[in-house]
Amino acid sequence: MKKDSRTDYIELYVEHGGNYTKAAKTLGISQSTFRYRYERQKRISFSEDEKKFKVWTPEECIAELRRIVESFPAQVITRNFFRVHSNISESTWTGHFGTFSEFKRQASVVPTRHQHNLEKQIAKHAAADHYREIRKDMAQWEHKYVIKDTSRYVKIALAFDLHDRDIDPFYLRVWLDTLRRFQPSIVCFGGDLFDLPEFSRWTQDPRTWDVTGRIRFAHDSILGPTRKAVGDDCQIDLIEGNHEYRLLRHLADATPALRAVLSDLHGLTIPKLLGLDKFQVNYIAQADLAAAAYRQIDLNKELRRNFIIYHEQFLVHHYPYGAKMGMPGANGHYHKHISTPHYSARFGAYEWHQSGAGHRRDADYTEGELWQNGFPLVILDTLRQHTLFDYVTIGESVAVSGGKFYYRTPEERIV
Incomplete structure (x- = not known):
């Protein structure tokens, strides 16, 4: 099969449960070729990945983060994981939220500062009973x-x-x-x-x-x-x-x-x-x-x-x-x-x-x-x-x- 520069090897890898062999078979290429292209695609700078560098509103960024969370329910969503699996360039969401921690708070992925402080107060009093x-x-x-x-x-x-x-x-x-x-x-x-x-x-x-x-x-x-x-x-x-x-x-x-x-x-x-x-x-x-x-x-x-x-x-x-x-x-x-x-x-x-x-x-x-x-x-x-x-x-x-x-x-x- 001829190499298609538009193929999203990362998405195929995820869809097949992290199995290189199955993902490669859908493209009709060898496992080693698929793995090489997958690793190469992961290394591409996101500022150079034009499909991820577009105008996103804060609401769209939040929706994308929630999509990633729902797609990987057993995964702790770190900044690097989101960078690899999302369709947003890093400079896009940082312009709206500054830090990834605040991004997750705004998306209700983790408790807000007020909620976190309240939880700490409850824990502190419970520890003293x-x-x-x-x-x-x-x-x-x-x-x-x-x-x-x-x-x-x-x-x-x-x-x-x-x-x-x-x-x-x-x-x-x-x-x-x-x-x-x-x-x-x-x-x-x-x-x-x-x-x-x-x-x-x-x-x-x-x-x-x-x-x-x-x-x-x-x-x-x-x-x-x-x-x-x-x-x-x-x-x-x-x-x-x-x-x-x-x-x-x-x-x-x-x-x-x-x-x-x-x-x-x-x-x-x-x-x-x-x-x-x-x-x-x-x-x-x-x-x-x-x-x-x-x-x-x-x-x-x-x-x-x-x-x-x-x-x-x-x-x-x-x-x-x-x-x-x-x-x-x-x-x-x-x-x-x-x-x-x-x-x-x-x-x-x-x-x-x-x-x-x-x-x-x-x-x-x-x-x-x-x-x-x-x-x-x-x-x-x-x-x-x-x-x-x-x-x-x-x-x-x-x-x-x-x-x-x-x-x-x-x-x-x-x-």
């Missing part, structure tokens, strides 16, 4: 072990940022002995009692994970001894810090690190992992876990909601944002002690303390030498709504609490 379920389950622990104290003077011991196994051993010894002597009505852990770097945003080799060891340390060396030191008549509260918040998120997502926890601890629930029931601890958290599915700024705003107010006169917060709430109180998070004076018509002159941490200062991932260790002891005069602070500084070699001197032993020494 399981976080809300976790929070509902945890809500019952906020007031489960509240002990009503009608005394005029209420004693509170505060500890911030202990970070489980990373606690300074000297700090821990002074803390526990102070509790035995001070006998507070309330002990409040103001966030980050747990560290659990396995759940942090920093990359960590999974082979170094010891989630179980950290949780057991918090139980056996901090929560257990604290409960023993103060007795059963003392209320213990744990404000959710950013580290506890991450733990709950990972539980909801069942990450590899958490699956290791659940395997080692036989599927214990979050309240049991945190020791809430065993040590009779109230878990203070109003932050929406679903904020983790949104932006970081949403997460930070949510964590500001985690605080507690005692006797309508004293506020404990994990972040310094609490100082803006207009009453005496304390926060942690930054591992540095700062005392600032304030005044209000209701409370008169009062103090807000940003407490030092319990985390040892030889941290290898940051400039821990700039941190300070310590904890506040507080006495509330609930009749006159006055607040007294007694801040205990844990020094490098010595600490003084309630007039008693403590000295760091060689085993407690930090670099």
Whole structure:
């Protein structure tokens, strides 16, 4: 058969299901000849393909794109695929729509920008549903072990940022002995009692994970001894810090690190992992876990909601944002002690303390030498709504609490 320059070898190839042999037989030529002409025709520049270079309206371009979509229902229509199989030159439709993505949107082949944004919003909220379920389950622990104290003077011991196994051993010894002597009505852990770097945003080799060891340390060396030191008549509260918040998120997502926890601890629930029931601890958290599915700024705003107010006169917060709430109180998070004076018509002159941490200062991932260790002891005069602070500084070699001197032993020494 004589070669016909008008033959559309590409169209014949498609009509015969991509079979070179069948397509060649209809023209009476060999498979190799057909394949050669097919490949040659595919390489022709579309600006030189006169049959494709004509005036098309936007509506005609859209109709052609839809024709291609309907002709190849199982095919993802890419720009190159459309270039090969359509009857339009590329410069024609780009003059109307600019990009192939916009061309497909205008032809309703893919969702419009508005539809796509709506789908993303729906997906974002759907992804956060399981976080809300976790929070509902945890809500019952906020007031489960509240002990009503009608005394005029209420004693509170505060500890911030202990970070489980990373606690300074000297700090821990002074803390526990102070509790035995001070006998507070309330002990409040103001966030980050747990560290659990396995759940942090920093990359960590999974082979170094010891989630179980950290949780057991918090139980056996901090929560257990604290409960023993103060007795059963003392209320213990744990404000959710950013580290506890991450733990709950990972539980909801069942990450590899958490699956290791659940395997080692036989599927214990979050309240049991945190020791809430065993040590009779109230878990203070109003932050929406679903904020983790949104932006970081949403997460930070949510964590500001985690605080507690005692006797309508004293506020404990994990972040310094609490100082803006207009009453005496304390926060942690930054591992540095700062005392600032304030005044209000209701409370008169009062103090807000940003407490030092319990985390040892030889941290290898940051400039821990700039941190300070310590904890506040507080006495509330609930009749006159006055607040007294007694801040205990844990020094490098010595600490003084309630007039008693403590000295760091060689085993407690930090670099």
